[in-house]
Amino acid sequence: MADTGENFAAFNSRALVEMVGGVTDEALKVTKIKQFLSVLAGRFFNWAGRKSLFTLHLGIKCCAIEMAAAATPRFDGDRFGVLFRSSPRQSDVLLVNGPVSKKFADKIVRLWEQMPEPKYCIAMGECAISGGPYFQSYNILEGVDTVIPVDVYIPGCPPRPEALIDGFGLLREKIIRIGGAPSSERESEKPLIVGDE
Amino acid sequence: MDDAYDLRGLIFDLVDKTIPPLLEGTPLEESTGQLVFGLATFAVVNIVFLMLFFSQFAILWIERKAVARMNDRRGATTALRSLWVGENGVTAGEWWNMLPFGLGKPVGAVNKWLNKKFGNRDEKFATVDRVNNRSWMGYSIFPGFFQNVADGMKFLLKEHMVPQRADKLIFEVSPFLIVSSTLLILGIIPLSSGIYATNPELSILYAIAIFGIAPIGVFFAGWSSNNKYTLIGGIRSAAQLTAYEIPLLLTLLSVAVLSGTFNIIDSVHFQHSAGAWNLFLMPLGAGLFLLTMIAEVERVPFDMPEAEAELVEGWWTEYGGMRFGMLFMAEYIRTYAACFLFTHFFLGGWHLPFQGLIGSIPLVGGLYLLIPGAVVVLLKAWLVFLLVFVWARFSLARIRTDQILEFGWRILLPLAVFQLVLSAVYRLYLFDPSAMDDGTYGGTSWDALGVPFLIPAITTIIWLGIFFLMLNDEDKSGNTERMFHVYTDKPAGTYVPGQE
């Protein structure tokens, strides 16, 4: 017992911290409090993430007018937490509301890369989905999904503001499922389509 | 008069009773006093800060609701009516029908009558059917109240981005500079004479000094983001705040001169014991204080630093995630602190209006005096926020930079000096120190010629007259070419609301 190599003085603080941490961790695991806390925090943050969707104030074409109409008193998207910010750093949703031309393609990719994760992309209107009436044009990409992964498609030319709000509702349901996963990790997620049965 | 609810004294007594017996015989015994003070102060500070923080959600909520109503209907000019009269008689959930025993029926009747009287006369063309049911399972108490909570928590989740070529150290530091200096303001703001974190002797100077720190952080943020918008925003902010600090300081100096102290709580006490609120003694000072404070907290019409139209988001364009959330919160804390300071300097703090008169009524007066001072202060602060900050923000346009600076230097500064002289004259020649009384009824120091409240009444009437003159001085005959020069059959501005 004399020379087991252990003595009280050699009991350093890191070991103490590890021991205490392990004990509390075990205690939390045994009493299920850890699981409870993690589930609770996940629920709360998921709620927060889907209740406040700041949208980038980007007006490309016709649908931009319906986007503005959706924010005004008759439709009032603000009651769903849809708020428009002018800076991509502070926005969660990139609402592509118009055709993406060759000249604008790299710009919109840059806007998408400037947005912090978790970020979502909504393709609003036929032009953003497939090129729409201009699918034959020499200067228009066939849909924004050729350059940006799209989460929700809102068909219509232009879709009514109710459809836009419905699209945000679909995005909420998707966020309930995927949580705050970054856009690179949800390539497998099938995009949702408004009005799709 | 001290507030009846002395939370601070209560907690100090509690700690003083509980702690010393525990320390009997321990080596800590000789430092009992410090320990008691530390623990009690810790408790009080926590309580006060929690009260301030949770009541701040009400600020954001009030702004959202008021703005929704203003934008719904007539806009700022008549929006306050539509705060209680809903859109076409539709309020956000007919909450009065949810009260038990039909207690809310009279409210509903009054609402209906108000709608018939003042509501839109064009229900059948009404193009806005604002969704009237934001309730949760039928209960719509505080609809939309927790939206701000969701926003704040979402910011916690967001990725933290620093621009590649930004000056990373300063970029990271400046939000904390702004937020910490803003939080320090709340330390000296009393909720009543018994509920405050700390009460330094020169708290007015302290408040102004702290208010002056955040602009440095703003300038750092604008410069370090390596973005031209933020750079212009930061420089604008520096120039504007320099121009508006000085009138603010002079206005507060005139307040201090009038009330003879540099302490916020003492100035509130003075207003009561002298018999009249400062608002009625220096309306000009109150107006200057509000103007300069709006410029200090950078809200419309003085929000050049974050002018959304030309500078994308102003000096915080590059901030995202929780940094942006903290900056956003700091903005509103500054606004809230400005409302509190106005309440304490000009609206008599925690003293009820006509406390002496109504308090002297038997029965009712006693109940009236039972209203806690903290509630009075909060209500006054929210009212100031609603009537001044929100209303101005959503009814006015944005002024250009050079116009802002010219206004500050050429108009506000001389007016502030004039107000300082005026308050000195009031204090020296019109003030009767012998008549001060710190009782329930307040003093009568501002009586003159035996007429009660003569000086405040005359001052208010004079300033209201000047305000009215300046309101209607626009020389229609002088600038007919400007106002009425469109080739039209009906000139502009001839519409009288309420007339068909």
Place this chain on the structure above:
Amino acid sequence: MAQMWITMGPQHPMTHGLWTLRVKVDGETVVDTEAELGYIHRGVEKICESRDFTQVTPYCDRLCYVSAMTWANSYIYAAEDLLEADVPERAEYIRLISAELQRLASHLMWLGAFGPDIGNLTLMTWCMRDREMFLDLLQELGGSRMHYNYPRIGGVKRDIPVGFADRMIAKVKLFERRIEEYEMMLDESTIWLVRLQGVGYANAEEMVEAGVSGPNVRAAGVNYDVRWAHPYSVYDEVDWEPAVEKPTSVKGADCYDRYRVRMEEMRQSCRMVLDAIEKIPGGKNTNYANGDEMIYQKAPTRAPEGATGFSNYECTRGASQFYVKGGGDGRGKNPYRLSIRSPMFITIPFVAKTMIGYKVADIPAIMGSFDPCIGETDR
């Protein structure tokens, strides 16, 4: 401060669309500007060469997203010039009414976008709110909120529904009151005046030299309006006056003049539709079936090689012109060449040069007062 270039756009609150304004500033003063367009160039002219004359109308709807009806009418007049179609008078009246309602909606959209430029957020929601009234009216005609595809070559798609006249009169009379509310809020606000008056001067001859037209020129004091210079519909039969402005300086019209002239145009449009709905032949509460000769006369669908059609139309932003060549597709079913003249395409470079010498904070005021619309600019 040293001079530096600031790139505003393509995503910027000032641009009202997708384009880039490169500004060289010295401190807060604008020294030089460059405009760059083409971010939503769709090649409509190329696509229309493979569509027949009826299929072109939806593309013309989508040229300008806030005044679809006027652009569709503009193309329809060019096609009628090419195909030599006759239009019944009731259809002309309906076109006039629809175009003027669209003009009201478009000017409201302009005012709503102009408010945030100056910093007044309430104006946006007010205008969008009142715009919904006219969108509902146009929806009764065209069936959609924005893109109606309503006029046809030789008439209109369908007649005005029963009860449309009463609803329209009620809403327009209400809106005349609302205009006075706007003026009560804006014209009597000193901040609004000091932000707009004396900013962005542009005089008439410079603007005409540069190709600017429409309300922007009328704001400079000259009442040149296609609707009386080359009248194309029944504008000579209804009661109206071109809105003309008195500029207060030799330097021409400033932002306030342009704001005033558009407010006045809204009044005149109200006056016009209120008069036209009374004078409409066939009665305002009768509804003719689709294809009835009161509202539609069948037009030839093929144009020979070499035939050309040209229309000069007072759109909401100026004179919009179409130049159509027949004989495409070998059999003359398609236009061989469809050329579109957009007023904003010529105006925007001029406005960019107008900003030189003013402050950075004036850029949105000047740009917004000219009412840019990028959909018709880039085509």
Place this chain on the structure above:
Amino acid sequence: MSNLGTTVTLSQNEAAANDCLAAINSRFSGSGVVASVERHSNAKKYAFVRITTPPQHWQALAKWLRFDLGVNYCSMVTGTHFPEGPQERGWEVAYHFLRQPITDQLPNTHTVYVAEKLDGRLIPMEFEVLIPLENNDTPTVPTVQHIWGGADWNEKETWDLVGIKFEGHKNMFRVLNPHDSPEGFHPLQKQHKIRYHDHNEMYDDAQGFGRKPADEGRIK
């Protein structure tokens, strides 16, 4: 009915058009410049002046129109490609001009034109100038950028889309197509076909998910 906005009558319009025609013929007779008075066949059947000029006379004609005839507004420039056209008309440039009674204003005044009292140059009039070009690969026409400011960006656009060179045009660049478009790519020339021009691949993928643009490599 007020004194503003009464319209120009057809007789005024006809007379003004004939005056312009006579002036043009007296000035440019026998130089290959052919002018005629045409009528629109749409709404009000208004008359306009159509001029056909060879490109070498175009600048002289333009100066004369601008400064002598008071044609102060260049509204649109249209270039057309006729691959199968005759040798002398393989390309065509069509200018459209308006004569607007625009004058600068003294302060606090506005001009109220009473249309019945208008005469001479104050009567609004449309002009259409057609310039046929040789059927070769480098169609060239002298610019009028320095005569009408409004022609500046119109000519830029015409060169960008159709590929007609305006010699003497200063600061010519692509206004609508991307700056990195290949040299000589002018989409409105007839040899360029639109995507899916033979209507086959259109209906393969209705949702358009799997479809990638033909020019995917050029972006990003």
